[in-house]
Amino acid sequence: MAPSIHRQGDARLALMMGGYDAAVAAKRRQTTLGATVLIVAVVVAALVGEVDVGKFVVNLHRFGDYIVRLAHLEGGAGVLSDVGEWFWGWRRWLVMLGETLLIAYMGTLMGALGGFALCFFAARNLTGRAWVRFATKRFFEVCRTVPEMVFALIFVIAFGLGPLAGVLALAVHSTGALGKLFCEVVENIDLKPVDGVKANGGSWVEAVRFAVVPQVLSNFASYALLRFEVNVRSAAVMGFVGAGGIGQDLIEAIRKFYYSDVSALLVLIVGTVMVIDLCTERLRHALLGLRRA
Known part of the structure; x- marks a missing residue:
């Protein structure tokens, strides 16, 4: 065996x-x-x-030369040798930077409100009518598929130069992006509270208000803060098409080869974005921690 x-x-x-x-x-x-x-x-x-790989290799040094030129003033000295001359326009630039932040803030706020108002109609577990879900989701796709710069160009033509075009462009794009994220959060909720509200005679609106919103609010706030980070970066270049913000001065400095001004503006933009990223990251983690608790 x-x-x-x-x-x-x-x-x-x-x-x-x-x-x-x-x-x-x-x-x-x-x-x-x-x-x-x-x-x-x-x-x-x-x-x-x-x-053309050959052309790329041959001209690669030009990129390095441009970076080196950004680190020098018009007279040839390093930018750190005279910080006052380097940031000669800091008062105007800070005003433009504040305008950029306000554009991002208003665009995010309007986009978050739009996404919040529509996401419940796109959620499969809340909306039984397929055509309503289909129309809402396609609307979100149109809003987030078209780049912000294209929307900004359209609104500049419609409303003229200025921050309004930038705000509207970010608001439309944020509505599509946040609407999709909000909808996914809603589709993953616990439906027992919803069934409880409906069993007690509550309407659809009341079910959303008292059973859905308390479950998703912290995630909604977290996504909105994340979107604000993205919109600050987007708003910084809205000025390229005349939609307001510090991007107007940046594109002008680039076109006129004011190298030290370009580097000063980039330092301001990068520093601001870093601070905002750190602050919003802490806020998002705090919100998620409260939700888990």
Whole structure:
């Protein structure tokens, strides 16, 4: 009997090893296929984009030269040798930076309100009518698919130069982005409180107000803060198309080759974005911590 058991064990081991080898071979084929598809996609993208590797290598030093030039004043001295001259327009720039922050704030606020008002109609677990969900989700897609700069150009043509165009552009784009995120949060709620409100004769609006909103409010606030971070960066370049903010001075300095002004404006923008990112990150973590508690 022992030899029979031994032969059965060897057969089972051979069968398991054969399955393992087959799985490894299949994984290798998948990896090879994925790598091949990636290489082909890169080559096709390079051909369509008319990428010239030789030209890139030959002109790569120009990028380094530009960065070095940003670190020097018009007279050739380093920017740190005379900080007063480097930030000669700091009063005007701070005003423009404040305008940029206000554009981002108002755009985020309006977008968050729009996404909040519509997300419940797009949620599968709250809205039974398929055409309502379909229309709301397609609206969100249109809002977030078109870049903010395109919306800004449209609103500049409609309302003229100034911050209003930037606010409206960010508001429309934020409505689409936050609406999708809010909808996903709503679709993952616990439906027992909703059923409880409806069982006691509550309307759809009352179910949303008393059973849904308390569950999702902290996540909504977290996503809105995250979107504010994104909108601050977007608002910084809205001035490129005349939509207000510090981007107007930045694009003017770039076009006129005022290198030290470009570097000073970039330092202000990057520093502001970093501070806002750190503050909103702390707020988001605090909100999520309160929700878990």
